[in-house]
Amino acid sequence: MSETNRKPIIVLGGGLAGALLALLLAQRRQRVYVLEGRADPRQHARERGRSINLALAARGIDALEFAGLMPAIRPLMMPMRGRQLHATDGSERFLPYGQRPEEEIYAVSRNALNCALLDAATAHPGVTVSFGQRCVEVDPITGTVVTEDEHGNRRGDQADVVLACDGAGSVARRTMVEQGLCDAREDWLPHGYLELTIPADANGHHRLAPEALHIWPRGGYMLIALPNPDGSFTCTLFLPHDGQPGFAQLRDPDAVQAFFHEQFPDALALMPALVPEFLANPVGRLGTVRTTPWHTGGRLLLLGDAAHAIVPFHGQGMNCAFEDCRDLARLFEAHEGDWPTLLPAFEALRRPSAEAIADMALENYVEMRDTVRDPGFALQKALAFELERALPDRFIPRYSMVMFHPEISYAEAQRRGAHQDRLLAELTAGHQALEEIDLAQATRRVRQQLAASDGH
Numbered sequence: 001m002s003e004t005n006r007k008p009i010i011v012l013g014g015g016l017a018g019a020l021l022a023l024l025l026a027q028r029r030q031r032v033y034v035l036e037g038r039a040d041p042r043q044h045a046r047e048r049g050r051s052i053n054l055a056l057a058a059r060g061i062d063a064l065e066f067a068g069l070m071p072a073i074r075p076l077m078m079p080m081r082g083r084q085l086h087a088t089d090g091s092e093r094f095l096p097y098g099q100r101p102e103e104e105i106y107a108v109s110r111n112a113l114n115c116a117l118l119d120a121a122t123a124h125p126g127v128t129v130s131f132g133q134r135c136v137e138v139d140p141i142t143g144t145v146v147t148e149d150e151h152g153n154r155r156g157d158q159a160d161v162v163l164a165c166d167g168a169g170s171v172a173r174r175t176m177v178e179q180g181l182c183d184a185r186e187d188w189l190p191h192g193y194l195e196l197t198i199p200a201d202a203n204g205h206h207r208l209a210p211e212a213l214h215i216w217p218r219g220g221y222m223l224i225a226l227p228n229p230d231g232s233f234t235c236t237l238f239l240p241h242d243g244q245p246g247f248a249q250l251r252d253p254d255a256v257q258a259f260f261h262e263q264f265p266d267a268l269a270l271m272p273a274l275v276p277e278f279l280a281n282p283v284g285r286l287g288t289v290r291t292t293p294w295h296t297g298g299r300l301l302l303l304g305d306a307a308h309a310i311v312p313f314h315g316q317g318m319n320c321a322f323e324d325c326r327d328l329a330r331l332f333e334a335h336e337g338d339w340p341t342l343l344p345a346f347e348a349l350r351r352p353s354a355e356a357i358a359d360m361a362l363e364n365y366v367e368m369r370d371t372v373r374d375p376g377f378a379l380q381k382a383l384a385f386e387l388e389r390a391l392p393d394r395f396i397p398r399y400s401m402v403m404f405h406p407e408i409s410y411a412e413a414q415r416r417g418a419h420q421d422r423l424l425a426e427l428t429a430g431h432q433a434l435e436e437i438d439l440a441q442a443t444r445r446v447r448q449q450l451a452a453s454d455g456h
Helices: 016-026 058-066 070-076 110-123 171-178 253-263 274-280 317-334 339-369 375-390 398-404 410-428 439-453
Strands: 009-012 032-035 054-056 078-080 082-086 092-096 105-108 127-130 134-139 144-148 154-158 161-164 183-198 212-217 222-227 233-240 284-292 300-302
Touching (some): 016 032, 016 058, 054 317, 058 317, 070 110, 078 222, 092 375, 105 110, 134 171, 171 183, 171 284, 171 300, 183 274, 212 339, 284 339, 317 339, 410 439
Parallel strands (some): 009 161, 082 212
Antiparallel strands (some): 054 105, 222 233
8 A cells, every 4th residue: 555545543642652652653754643532731731630740761761862852851851860868857868879970860740741742743744633532432453443522522533553552541452351352450559649749939949959859758658759840849649548547547637737747747847738739639549550462453552551551669651651652663664664563573572671660660669668768778779889880781780770771671670680689688688888898709799690690
């Protein structure tokens, strides 16, 4: 079929992944229709309580650079060099993410980033975006998508291929499940999240150090704060839905005030609108979606959260979805737009990494809310940095592999990280400080062990 006779590609969802994917395909001379259920976020207020700041890291940046978008995105980014830990007694401790100047991650507003991506996509003549078109049906055999507007009017569009970027609640995924075309498991955490704010001071400055991701770890729950360019911080409370404490028990002003006074007193002093925000904002759910397979019939593919939603505790949901978009664009070129062979190739490429980051994100929640308080954690991190300096081509901490090394897949980072973590635990056992460890001996042992594990 000639290019002029081909039907357009339909992208379901105009969020972060959908907008980026539409642009990447249009840059490859494809006509792309984006169908988005929401109103245009560039013209309407953001969804209340859903603007959790995102952590943009090397993988996401690599994909944005691939699309030529970093000049437009860079002004939105707030650099964070590490975690600033806040104890209940008011003491603080800083744990750097990496040890090189470029090893930092970036806080970015979900809404601002989405608007920038939509600006870029809609500026391309190959992209058409229809807002207020909620997907209600997908036919994976014919590539037909039925959408409904706010007045209940329905319309049908047909495509050569439907690329579903419609999020964790994907209609396309639900359709595949209902038709027996895939299996999907949704594992919900007993914890939820609620968004809060630390406003800027009277001069528009940040009230906390802006170059850090602030964490108030409390074992079974935590509060975090990410900086914004306007001097404010977007805070998120992660807490069980039930239990003591739990969101179900925090339903009146006195209970909210007392909870924060006891557990987060230094944050409370910076949050003048805590109680009204807490009682007004919705509590979101946190879960992992695992789907098999992601594609069917050569016409329908799930990607991003629609295929493999993860919990946000490694800051990698967006970065992973952006990698999906970049890799799909590369495969489109390699397979010359042959979707029936491209779709299984995409899943074979991406599935191992999607599974790995889903597992690592769950593990990182325990680390953020609890393990970071253990002095042994800081000791292992310090030793890991020493080993990285001594063996830069052999030893890279798992967190660094995930956040700063897009050339290392998530799956490989998980494999190498598990072995390295066992070595760190053994080398630090019985020690309280880095000075107690024979670094030369530790380096020799690690070099030997890693070479053996890699078959060298």
